Amino acid sequence: MGQLVNPSISVDIVIFGFDGLHLKVLLVRRDSSKVENSLKSAQCDHKLPGSLIFENEDLTTSAHRILKELTGLSDIYLRQLQVFSDPNRIKRSEDLDWITKNYGVEAHRIVTVAYYSLIKIDNSVIKRSVEGETSWSDVQTIRQLAFDHKQILLTALETLTRQLQTEPVAFELLPKKFTIRQLQNLYEAVLGTELDNRNFRKKVLKFSYLIPLEEKEKDVAHKPARFYRFDKTRYLKEVKRKYNLSFIHS
Amino acid sequence: MGQLVNPSISVDIVIFGFDGLHLKVLLVRRDSSKVENSLKSAQCDHKLPGSLIFENEDLTTSAHRILKELTGLSDIYLRQLQVFSDPNRIKRSEDLDWITKNYGVEAHRIVTVAYYSLIKIDNSVIKRSVEGETSWSDVQTIRQLAFDHKQILLTALETLTRQLQTEPVAFELLPKKFTIRQLQNLYEAVLGTELDNRNFRKKVLKFSYLIPLEEKEKDVAHKPARFYRFDKTRYLKEVKRKYNLSFIHS
DNA sequence: AAACATGTCGTAAAATGTACGTTTATTCAC
DNA sequence: GTGAATAAACGTACATTTTACGACATGTTT
Numbered sequence: 051m052g053q054l055v056n057p058s059i060s061v062d063i064v065i066f067g068f069d070g071l072h073l074k075v076l077l078v079r080r081d082s083s084k085v086e087n088s089l090k091s092a093q094c095d096h097k098l099p100g101s102l103i104f105e106n107e108d109l110t111t112s113a114h115r116i117l118k119e120l121t122g123l124s125d126i127y128l129r130q131l132q133v134f135s136d137p138n139r140i141k142r143s144e145d146l147d148w149i150t151k152n153y154g155v156e157a158h159r160i161v162t163v164a165y166y167s168l169i170k171i172d173n174s175v176i177k178r179s180v181e182g183e184t185s186w187s188d189v190q191t192i193r194q195l196a197f198d199h200k201q202i203l204l205t206a207l208e209t210l211t212r213q214l215q216t217e218p219v220a221f222e223l224l225p226k227k228f229t230i231r232q233l234q235n236l237y238e239a240v241l242g243t244e245l246d247n248r249n250f251r252k253k254v255l256k257f258s259y260l261i262p263l264e265e266k267e268k269d270v271a272h273k274p275a276r277f278y279r280f281d282k283t284r285y286l287k288e289v290k291r292k293y294n295l296s297f298i299h300s
Numbered sequence: 301m302g303q304l305v306n307p308s309i310s311v312d313i314v315i316f317g318f319d320g321l322h323l324k325v326l327l328v329r330r331d332s333s334k335v336e337n338s339l340k341s342a343q344c345d346h347k348l349p350g351s352l353i354f355e356n357e358d359l360t361t362s363a364h365r366i367l368k369e370l371t372g373l374s375d376i377y378l379r380q381l382q383v384f385s386d387p388n389r390i391k392r393s394e395d396l397d398w399i400t401k402n403y404g405v406e407a408h409r410i411v412t413v414a415y416y417s418l419i420k421i422d423n424s425v426i427k428r429s430v431e432g433e434t435s436w437s438d439v440q441t442i443r444q445l446a447f448d449h450k451q452i453l454l455t456a457l458e459t460l461t462r463q464l465q466t467e468p469v470a471f472e473l474l475p476k477k478f479t480i481r482q483l484q485n486l487y488e489a490v491l492g493t494e495l496d497n498r499n500f501r502k503k504v505l506k507f508s509y510l511i512p513l514e515e516k517e518k519d520v521a522h523k524p525a526r527f528y529r530f531d532k533t534r535y536l537k538e539v540k541r542k543y544n545l546s547f548i549h550s
Numbered sequence: 551a552a553a554c555a556t557g558t559c560g561t562a563a564a565a566t567g568t569a570c571g572t573t574t575a576t577t578c579a580c
Numbered sequence: 581g582t583g584a585a586t587a588a589a590c591g592t593a594c595a596t597t598t599t600a601c602g603a604c605a606t607g608t609t610t
Contacts, residue, residue, distance in 0.1 A: 056306035059411060063588040106409065109385040133383055133413050146577035159356065161309065163383050231588080248567065251589075297481040438578080481556075499599065522555040523606040
């Protein structure tokens with residue numbers, strides 16, 4: 051039996067945000083000053099926020115802790131994505147150096163548990179984390195990421211695309227008050243398609259959990275749009291109702 | 301920083317099978333003879349097949365290895381489910397004893413990566429694994445499992461239910477040649493509903509990837525049903541076609 | 551031959567999706 | 581002010597899919 055030392059475990063989080071037009075992801079710029087033979091290519095020094103796990107705690111708790119450190123918030127949408135465990139996922143010497151410098155550990159192998167998280171982009175995110183400067187990047191323009199983080203991002207994107215069509219996660223990315231147009235822009239940005247506004251309205255306005263507010267847009271050069279909010283309680287009721295009905299039909 | 305020893309990592313697999321009427325899951329009976337203060341409750345000594353991971357390999361590879369040991373097959377449907385990492389998920393002294401005896405390791409904490417797998421139940425499964433006797437159990441009748449394996453099973457069931465409605469995974473559970481009735485029985489067993497046979501037929505027979513065969517049932521007390529097979533290539537073509545079309549519509 | 555279970559065909563109503571025309575409220579340029 | 585521009589909001593006709601269920605065919609058991 052090839053009894054080796056246990057791998058280290060890390061948590062990495064794909065944090066999505068939406069600025070009204072484009073889907074964004076929160077990245078950390080790796081601080082090259084810490085590493086001796088500093089990172090060469092300027093394109094390659096961004097990574098997903100994350101951390102090696104030393105604490106004796108549930109990994110979801112660790113992920114929430116990382117989110118709290120970055121945003122100050124603790125009630126953020128978070129979901130486990132997948133484990134990335136390729137033994138060779140971190141093998142480049144500059145990557146290993148960075149880990150040693152940053153965490154003070156000689157890790158021979160790191161298995162990472164990827165999470166993805168949806169936040170309202172207006173929630174203040176700190177400019178500087180323990181890992182380096184943070185910034186929002188447009189998902190479409192990202193070419194390279196450190197380690198296997200590009201692959202993790204792609205997996206997260208797939209999951210988001212699928213989930214957006216089956217669960218009401220869009221509202222995690224929008225402000226509390228939003229217009230139908232904003233909702234549509236989000237769907238168009240993530241799905242990469244144009245949608246017919248008239249049919250989109252008809253569809254979403256049927257949902258009992260989209261509550262129209264009295265408030266309307268201001269200072270726009272057209273008929274001002276009504277604001278709506280998402281009512282989670284009503285959503286759960288509607289889901290339950292559908293679920294019950296499905297047992298009546300033959 | 302609470303620098304502790306890295307947790308051990310295990311892989312546990314929920315292996316589903318279908319006997320024509322009921323959804324089954326492959327369980328291992330824990331060998332109590334190995335443990336000094338042997339397991340008391342007879343209901344509690346079943347677990348999911350799995351293994352602690354010592355090898356320096358991708359966890360999916362480990363899962364495939366475990367499946368190969370159990371079934372002799374290597375082309376089995378396998379999918380990562382989720383990580384279970386509660387620090388207290390394994391704390392009972394008899395559980396820790398069993399691990400020590402079975403793996404020769406004093407594990408202080410085990411993080412497990414759960415997989416789920418779908419197999420044709422007629423594929424021979426070995427009677428005795430390194431962990432103990434194996435047997436198929438009816439999913440509906442399972443009350444308790446060792447560790448947090450009941451929770452893992454429930455998560456797998458949820459995933460299977462959802463996946464059955466969006467992807468053609470049913471065919472992984474059925475024999476290569478199957479009747480529409482068998483397919484319907486599977487859906488009814490997993491979804492827990494009765495379906496209208498006439499509408500079910502209409503729906504599935506529209507799929508181009510369900511290929512009718514010449515062969516029919518024999519020795520049945522009614523009109524013998526035609527056999528069908530699943531054509532994966534055609535399925536992929538049909539998916540691609542739909543995907544392309546979705547970009548034509550506005 | 552009757553009873554039975556299931557396969558097979560068909561059809562009408564309901565629900566949902568698609569395409570697209572029209573009206574309304576606001577700002578801005580003049 | 582007046583009209584153009586803009587996007588919200590409303591409406592309508594048609595196509596497609598889903599659901600419910602009637603009627604009949606087929607092969608086996610008793």
